Amino acid sequence: MKNHRNKLLATLALFGASLSHAEYQLNFQQPATSIAQDVYSLHMTLLWICLVIFVIVFGVMFYSIFKHRKSTGHKPADFHESVTVEVVWTVIPLLIVVAMAWQATKVVINQKNTKGADVTVKVTGYQWKWGYDYLDEGFGFHSKLATPQTQYENFGKDSQQVEKKNENYLLEVDNAMVVPVGKKVRLLLTANDVIHSWWVPAFSTKQDAIPGFIRDTWFKADRVGVYRGQCAELCGKDHGFMPIVVNVVSDEDYKKWVSEQKKKAAESADDPNKKWELADLMKRGEKVYQDNCAVCHKPDGKGMGAFPALDGSKIAKGDRSAHVGIVLAGKNAMPGWSKTLSDTEIAAVITYERNAWGNKTGDVVQPSDIKAARK
Structure with missing residues (x-):
């Protein structure tokens, strides 16, 4: 009994420590593309519009309830509908919705404009990893979870042992997608088995990858850095183990990386007629x-x-x-x-x-x- 109590206290202490060090984020990630900035601005604009409507509507409602309460001797009014009032409270919301839709439509249209791309990458979803084919350069590779299985399944020589988690636990891959900063990257998405979804929040880029279809989207990163995302479509038992990592580098570093990848591809090319031991x-x-x-x-x-x-x-x-x-x-x-x-x-x-x-x-x-x- 004592051992169970000690284990419970230790667990609660660890849980409390993890909460105290957790970073809570109540809004979108910091935008890393112009599209993401547009989406963020649109989000905040609509949020403030909704807040103003909320304050006005509930303010009038609570004022009316308080001002015209029975305890003050107020008598119910007896009147018929006003055509003017009906028109006003129909037209004003309509104009607000049209203004909101106008701004949202411009952002959506821009999101779908994949013309003038500098780099084109075919992205294929698999159970459970991503394939990247650089169509302009003639090479490709697979990208899968790099977090050791012992960390998320907690098994090892000692069944009670829990391996320490990496800094980017479940958000790290063996081969990251690499793109140049300031260049428009067009993604052609499909899937090999079931529906997947390629999503990087900082780019505000999310597109389903569907077997037998090619969907496209784009992004242009404004600054160098490492950006992480995940598969956003339930695709099987290891759906949660399909992270996305995009490494945005300078144009010079990108050219070096492309050269290295081409060299690796040439070296790893197998002779189909070779007899192996x-x-x-x-x-x-x-x-x-x-x-x-x-x-x-x-x-x-x-x-x-x-x-x-x-x-x-x-x-x-x-x-x-x-x-x-x-x-x-x-x-x-x-x-x-x-x-x-x-x-x-x-x-x-x-x-x-x-x-x-x-x-x-x-x-x-x-x-x-x-x-x-x-x-």
């Missing part, structure tokens, strides 16, 4: 597995919920072609990886799954096998 495929496959599969099937292959264990499974130890087919096309809650991973990556991860943990099948899947299975 088992050890090399296992090493490559482990990285692919940890980056893409471990979040559902667990790093130790034990699985969770709707995602079955791969260690000792009939799929990983059974027919190889069936295993390839499931990875390519997906099954039940598992998405297909045919559009996300290359032939070499799929061959490597399947080889890894068939030989890792207790699955010592000795099978080697080559990129050519995946290429043939795609047909």
Whole structure:
């Protein structure tokens, strides 16, 4: 009983400390684009209009209730409707609504004007990460949550251990989107599986990514910095683990970054006809597995919920072609990886799954096998 009481007191103390250090923000984030500034200004203008209407309406109402109360001997008035009053209290609200709509329409139209872009990026939503393809530069990459799984699932060698959270807990990624400051960036958004939504509050940019459709939006950052957002559409069990990070840099730094990305893309390009050794495929496959599969099937292959264990499974130890087919096309809650991973990556991860943990099948899947299975 005493131990339980001490644990409760410790928990309350930690909770109180976290509240005392929390930063509360009651309004929008500080605008980082002209559109965001327009949205913020519109928001504040409409807020003040609503406040004035609230004060006038409730002021008149409370004044009337107090001034004409029965206890002072006031007698109810007996009169018929006034056409003038009816017209006045219909026309005035109409003019207010039209004025508000006029300002809002100008902002919305500007938000939809994607002409004259300096940089065009195709953004693809996946369960659960983002893909960025720089169409003008000819390279692309995936961006996923960088917060270690041990921090948000609280497991480790000691079951009671809770790992310390990072500063940007659940808002950090392994590969940030990088754009130049002061340049108009057009985003072409789509999705590979279900509906996602790309949202960065400081840019006032939010657009749904829908499978089979291309939606577009834009932003132009006014200052250098790191801006964070999230997927704003419920897209599955790991919806909360799809952060967005946009690194706005100078034009010079952007050109250097583009050059580095092109070099990396060239170096990582795989020869589709290469014959891989088992050890090399296992090493490559482990990285692919940890980056893409471990979040559902667990790093130790034990699985969770709707995602079955791969260690000792009939799929990983059974027919190889069936295993390839499931990875390519997906099954039940598992998405297909045919559009996300290359032939070499799929061959490597399947080889890894068939030989890792207790699955010592000795099978080697080559990129050519995946290429043939795609047909």
